[in-house]
Structure formats: structure tokens, C-alpha cells
Amino acid sequence: xxxxxxxxxxxxxxxxxxxxxxxxxxxxxxxxxxxxxxxxxxxxxxxxxxxxxxxxxxxxxxxxxxxxxxxxxxxxxxxxxxxxxxxxxxxxxxxxxxxxxxxxxxxxxxxxxxxxxxxxxxxxxxxxxxxxxxxxxxxxxxxxxxxxxxxxxxxxxxxxxxxxxxxxxxxxxxxxxxxxxxxxxxxxxxxxxxxxxxxxxxxxxxxxxxxxxxx
Numbered sequence: 001x002x003x004x005x006x007x008x009x010x011x012x013x014x015x016x017x018x019x020x021x022x023x024x025x026x027x028x029x030x031x032x033x034x035x036x037x038x039x040x041x042x043x044x045x046x047x048x049x050x051x052x053x054x055x056x057x058x059x060x061x062x063x064x065x066x067x068x069x070x071x072x073x074x075x076x077x078x079x080x081x082x083x084x085x086x087x088x089x090x091x092x093x094x095x096x097x098x099x100x101x102x103x104x105x106x107x108x109x110x111x112x113x114x115x116x117x118x119x120x121x122x123x124x125x126x127x128x129x130x131x132x133x134x135x136x137x138x139x140x141x142x143x144x145x146x147x148x149x150x151x152x153x154x155x156x157x158x159x160x161x162x163x164x165x166x167x168x169x170x171x172x173x174x175x176x177x178x179x180x181x182x183x184x185x186x187x188x189x190x191x192x193x194x195x196x197x198x199x200x201x202x203x204x205x206x207x208x209x210x211x212x213x214x215x
Contacts, residue, residue, distance in 0.1 A: 020058055023048050024072065027065045032111045035120050036066055067126060070119070073112040074134040077105050081138045085145055094145060095199065096192040102168040103188045106176045117173060139165045150202045164195055 014022065026048035030039045041062055045055040059065045084097035106113040116134060121127040143161035147154060171191045175182065182190070 016058075019050075019054075023050070023055060023058055024065070024069055028069055028112065028115070031066060031069070032114055036062070037120060063124075066115075066121065067130070069112075069115050070127060070130050073116050074130055076112070077101075077116060077134060078137045078141070080105055081141050085141055091145070091149055092196050092200070095196045096189065098142060098164070099168050099172075099192040099195065100188045102172040103175065103184055106172045107184060113173070113176075117169060135165060135169075146199070152202055160199065164199070167191065167195060 023044070027039075027044045030044050030047055034043075039062065041052060041055060044062075044065065045052045048055065059068065080101040081098060084101040085094055087097050088094055106117075116131060119127055119131070122131065139158065139161040141161075142164055143154075143157045146152070146157040146160055150157070152160075168191070171187070175184070175187045
């Protein structure tokens, strides 16, 4: 996401892709500050330094703006999770990296996580489906690793992956909303250690990782 763009002069012509990113950056600032229902297209255009007709050329309405942001940040979270799991072959480090991905996402600039996890539009089918899809995609990535490296069934691996994603999301959001008492790195390590102590109890199909309960 680009930096706040309200200082850009009205009328400045930009390539379509850059203009779109500018408008999304402005919309994110307004949605996070005010919530979807209180946000106004006038304010978003003002924040972006464009006229309302320019805003409507790119997005037919406020919902389309919101859904574009939700899509962008949902994809970013899934990609963070994918990169974390592919960053190492060591399963304990994978668990830590997976939790780090969630903590990094909620700690990111612009509070993008609120658009994904704390939307006041969760009752809308399009928003609810995208949020659930994001959760499931992250779980599927984790479940694939569990299935590869343990002898448990596909159904059991999926259940464990759902539990791990829920644990990562809930703990990361709680940490952010109550930050200050535990540094981010320490919080990540603490929750990852709890998760590893549990999941390492299953027999591994690869050698060299059986002793999973060590600190």
C-alpha cells in the first residue's frame, strides 16, 4: 500500500494503476478511521486529492472500494503464510514463521488487518465469503505440511490446521490491542512454542524431528 496521498494536487494525471493504488490507500485510511458505514466517498476523494468523478471512474461505489481492499489484503496474508511455510524445512521453525506471519500482518502499517478480521460488513455475503476463504486458504497451506510430515489422516490434519490458524489470528489480534507488555518477537515465540509443544506430539514421518518437546 502506498503512503498517504492527500498531499497530491488535484488534477495531477497518473497512470491508471498508480491512481488506483492512490485511491485504495486513501480509502483504507478512511475505512480504518471511521468504519465502512461512516466513511463517505467525498472524504475518500478528498483524502486522495481527486475529484469525486475521478474516484467513480475507478470504483462505482464504496462497496467496490472496500471489496478491492479486502481482496488485496487477504491475498497478502495468504502469501505471507505461504512464504513462511516455504522458508524452511525444519518444522519447528515453520511453526514459528507461521505465527510471525500473522503477527507481522496485524502489526503492519495502516491496520489493514482490521479490514480482514474486524470488518463491520461481515454480514454481507461477499465479505463473509472472502474472509472465510482467506481463513481456509491459510489453513490448507498449514494442513498440507502436517499431512506431509505426520501419519495422521487428512481430516485430522485439516482440523489441526484450522485450530492453529484460529490460534494465530486470535493471539495476534489480542497482542496488538493490548500491546506494550510483551514485545512482538517475544509474543510470537511464546505462542509458537505453545503450538509446537502440542503439534510435535504426533509421530513424524521424517527422521530427525522426533524430539519435538525440547525448549
